[in-house]
Amino acid sequence: xxxxxxxxxxxxxxxxxxxxxxxxxxxxxxxxxxxxxxxxxxxxxxxxxxxxxxxxxxxxxxxxxxxxxxxxxxxxxxxxxxxxxxxxxxxxxxxxxxxxxxxxxxxxxxxxxxxxxxxxxxxxxxxxxxxxxxxxxxxxxxxxxxxxxxxxxxxxxxxxxxxxxxxxxxxxxxxxxxxxxxxxxxxxxxxxxxxxxxxxxxxxxxxxxxxxxxxxxxxxxxxxxxxxxxxxxxxxxxxxxxxxxxxxxxx
Ligand SMILES: [Zn+2]
Ligand SMILES: [Zn+2]
Numbered sequence: 001x002x003x004x005x006x007x008x009x010x011x012x013x014x015x016x017x018x019x020x021x022x023x024x025x026x027x028x029x030x031x032x033x034x035x036x037x038x039x040x041x042x043x044x045x046x047x048x049x050x051x052x053x054x055x056x057x058x059x060x061x062x063x064x065x066x067x068x069x070x071x072x073x074x075x076x077x078x079x080x081x082x083x084x085x086x087x088x089x090x091x092x093x094x095x096x097x098x099x100x101x102x103x104x105x106x107x108x109x110x111x112x113x114x115x116x117x118x119x120x121x122x123x124x125x126x127x128x129x130x131x132x133x134x135x136x137x138x139x140x141x142x143x144x145x146x147x148x149x150x151x152x153x154x155x156x157x158x159x160x161x162x163x164x165x166x167x168x169x170x171x172x173x174x175x176x177x178x179x180x181x182x183x184x185x186x187x188x189x190x191x192x193x194x195x196x197x198x199x200x201x202x203x204x205x206x207x208x209x210x211x212x213x214x215x216x217x218x219x220x221x222x223x224x225x226x227x228x229x230x231x232x233x234x235x236x237x238x239x240x241x242x243x244x245x246x247x248x249x250x251x
């Protein structure tokens with residue numbers, strides 16, 4: 001009888017682990033913003049096309065000391081203008097907010113902080129995206145950014161600052177922009193996570209990421225792996241990723 005018991009135990013451990021892995025993309029309930037409380041990738045078409053929403057507001061909030069570089073805002077604006085069909089315009093807002101209050105944070109900490117601080121919610125013909133720059137590290141090593149709801153992403157400002165801008169380090173703008181645009185890419189449904197693939201190019205070992213090592217949606221972009229790339233060019237979407245966005249209503 002011992003062997004079956006051990007076998008069942010192993011299976012239950014595996015189930016718990018696989019649930020944990022998906023914790024960053026589950027639907028989380030909140031008091032406000034029903035349109036903004038869905039899975040990552042659920043608003044891909046709504047963001048890309050103009051059928052449901054004709055304009056976009058991006059609300060950027062940062063804890064003290066975590067303000068993004070000016071060039072990063074410019075890069076964000078031009079990326080969105082280039083890929084999204086929003087004839088009513090794309091507006092970026094920014095504001096400093098309080099500290100998240102912990103050196104290491106979980107998805108639960110981030111979502112509760114979001115519910116307390118986010119003010120722009122999707123309504124009428126305007127869709128919104130919330131970007132939070134936390135003065136904390138994530139509870140998973142070397143992760144620099146995470147998309148955790150259909151219209152919300154978080155960057156870990158402390159991790160970014162300690163790994164960029166110094167001697168033999170990538171520039172702050174490159175790391176901030178690379179991670180920010182990568183996480184936006186997840187909100188746009190890349191790869192195969194809300195936006196279908198025209199040609200198969202999803203990384204079998206790293207779900208929702210591109211197989212092309214030079215693409216913005218390569219999986220190492222959201223870890224400190226990006227910082228080890230020596231040149232300071234910001235990674236771009238490759239042809240496969242752009243084709244997917246176009247087929248789902250984008251430009
Ligand atoms: Zn990613
Ligand atoms: Zn790609």
